[in-house]
Amino acid sequence: MATDQLSIVFGALADPTRRAILARLADGPATVNELAEPFAVTLPAISKHLKVLERAGLISRGREKQWRPCRLEAEPLREANEWTNRYRQFWESSFDKLDAHLRTILKGSEQ
Amino acid sequence: MATDQLSIVFGALADPTRRAILARLADGPATVNELAEPFAVTLPAISKHLKVLERAGLISRGREKQWRPCRLEAEPLREANEWTNRYRQFWESSFDKLDAHLRTILKGSEQ
């Protein structure tokens, strides 16, 4: 994958397990085992996912006794959100809607 | 990569060349050669990128004489935007801002 920050963030989001982990962390910090519990994969696999999320800046990790709690860091999500937002006009005023509008106008002129 | 639609969309966005192609298409449809022109990669590489974008539903392609014009399809961007939007509260009311607020309150009580 590319090494620029936005590519790393989008790359991290391109996996349902990692998105589910972020969703879980929206309810508050959690340990690795708590995060792993809902998934049918081994702990090392989760550990890898967490490393990907950390590299993207989407989570941060503390140290508390033998636990390494993870917490959500949303700033990269803001940047991803802003990038997609630049295309808002294209899904709000789609060609389909333009077509429908033109048809309405034409139909009106026939009456 | 995972095969669910949102993962495919995020995966397609996880590349600066593909994001640049989408940015170019925001100015209107373009042929493959027009899209390839700004980049220091070969035409087959661009062709692959377009296939990735097409699989994600981010572009559609027509046939006009010997050209295969591409156009932007923004609906998947709306879905990506909505997914990130669910975390808006986390970047708008960050712990940093909460910290700053608490410090302001404490400082005020000292006076």
Added chain:
DNA sequence: CGGTTAATTAGCTAGTCGGTAAACTACCAC
């Protein structure tokens, strides 16, 4: 028809991704 332009497909290399099992580190409790 032959020649040119547009674009894709095929085949290759190198690197990354998601997963595993097994070994290892770090901490706690007895």
Added chain:
DNA sequence: GTGGTAGTTTACCGACTAGCTAATTAACCG
């Protein structure tokens, strides 16, 4: 110390990705 719990690292595997060159398809022009 021993043992148990939490988590990471290493080594490996199969599948996929991104790039290239070379060959191929498709459509136009003369």
